[in-house]
Amino acid sequence: MDQNRLSSIALHFIPGIGSRTLRQLVSYCGSAQDVFRASRLTLLQIPGVGPVTADAIRQGRPWKQAEEELTRARKAGVSLVLYTDPQYPSRLRAIEDAPSLLYLQGNINLEHKKIVAIVGTRRSTEYGKSCLESLLEGLAAHDALVLSGLAYGIDIQAHRLALKHGLPTVGVLGSGIDVIYPAAHRDTAQKMLQYGGLLTENPFGTKPDAHNFPARNRIIAGLCDALVVVEAADKGGALITADLANGYFKDVFAFPGSIRQQYSNGCNQLIKAHKAHLLTSVKDLEYIMNWETPQPVVTPEAAPTYSDYEPEEQMVLRTLWESAAPLMLDALSGRSGLPPGQLASILLTLELKGAVTPMPGSAYRMNLSTHGKTTAVA
Template identity: 40%
Template sequence: MVEQDLFYVLALQRVEGVGDIMAKKLLTHFGSAQAIFTAKTAQLAAIDGVGTVLMKKLKDKTVFEKANQELLFIQNNAISVTYFQEENYPDRLKHCIDGPVLLFTSGNINLKNRKIISIVGTRQITSYGMEFCRKFIADLAPLDPIIVSGFAYGVDIVAHQLALEYKLQTIGVVAHGLNQIYPKTHKKYVAQVEQNGGFMTEFWSNSNPDKENFVRRNRIVAGMSEATIVIESADRGGSLITANMANDYNRDVFAVPGRVTDKYSQGCNNLIKTQKANVLTSAADLVYMLNWDIKPESKAVQKQLFVTLDSDEQKVYDYLMKSGKELLDVIALECDFPIYRISGLLLNMELKGVIRPLPGKLFEAI
């Protein structure tokens, strides 16, 4: 986006009463932010929702001074700015009516990968949540998804750390300007995240992490992702807001079930009970529901045929070679593995190209 256009869009954002929905309506009608400020009263009055109060606000020249200050911050801090009509704007977020007009980013974000998922949950993550998150991301790693979260305490930072550990791109969507990091204790992770992903926000440099900003931040997390995964949540919390937003955007939502007596499984269990989320017991569930299965004829998979299977995978492979097509439950029984274990093994073997899934939860060796 050229500097002059950015300047006028920034000024439009400072006009009191102009939110993302109204800004998009005006920009689409007039073609540019500069044209909005030079439009005649009759032209503005023809726009649904533009009354005399808003027309007066659009004549307020102080917004240009504020826009210039923010433009200088962007230029002096190497901040990247993406406009909602540009090609590099998150594709799924383009289809959200209330998506931000501008996104400010830092780091090395590359959204060409269509496999984008958000992982959210409680700030009081338990050992159960941590263990599930580790196994989940480890099993998904061969598919190279982008992991999006909010860089907060608990599930968020665990998801970011694990993404980095498994060399996946990760994006922290923050509820403040890019001149600061919240919480401050997470500053030690900033360099790593920016090396393999980065940070994203709609907030200007003068925006602090105020309570209401987190709700607005959550719609970006939900809107830009193909699916939202809730690892753990109490019966109330920001992650449930994100899940509801994802549902509103017609995105897939998954929740990890837990014991009914566990405080931080109540929110997930309720999402499942009210059919607002799919049950997530392993990475295989997500791969199946999102149709991320790798085609066996692909070149990438053919190369994987030469990898070595571990002892458990070899046991399953030998059984399938002998028995032919078989149900997941039967494979687990005959090979003496619990369901959660066999699901992970089958996913890894599928990614290596030695087995393939069939309709009806059947699997066969290739």
């Protein structure tokens, strides 16, 4: 068994050591093994490490717990992913309070191209359910991964609608990965393992205590590209998650609601305070996130000839067609070899001809439906 890996797991079972302190210890000492080898004096010189923590490291030898955890994970088909592992999700690694250890179960790809987190009240209304249904139907065309917390209300509906529309979905737990909470959602959690899965930072057997859920919310906020609040009251976990996402510089969206409905107050306040983009349909999310609307694409047999265009226009169109995705002005200039000033003039002409479409952020895409045969894809 890899002794350094075992040491890394063992550090998680020493009381008083959180993710930040753990990373600090490993960074100063060089490895998890060296943390246990360090003298008390050395440990006390590390910022954030006081006498209690130093003594706990020196006196604690939780090797047996670490070995049992690894054995249990292997039997349950659970992957233990350390912060230092190459497969640790890059989006989560970017936040300063990222978990130092993740438990993953299922068929999970946390490097999915598009990840949307959905949160909201546990007491969802028919209006909220309708908004959610419309959103998930739109996200299906993008093959987005749907992230939520498996809780009552909006969370579980998001997971179920994702499964309904064939989208991968991941539940982030505030408990051990073997403790499904609430238990009523166990069947849905089991289905999610086939196309998505479950994730937590908590050891096996951890109960869903209240203090675990704010920590769980930071994982949801850290893993997503966009966070959507469907319904929320004045206070609660959904608003905490939205604040965290804003702090991580993620795009936050909220469905507006009636000023007379309690569970629209939180969403309306987020929009009013400019802490969330107004969301009325998936098109708003596509626009803000610069996600192109799914459209027909040209088959190889029907590659456009551009014979009706000037040579420079043909060069721009060919560059966009080969990219198969919107290009920013600078990137388009670099790939086509045309100076930005001349390129801007050509793009305006092509836009007037209906050959290209401008996108948010000074990006452009080719209107494929105007060039030859097409085949519809999601």
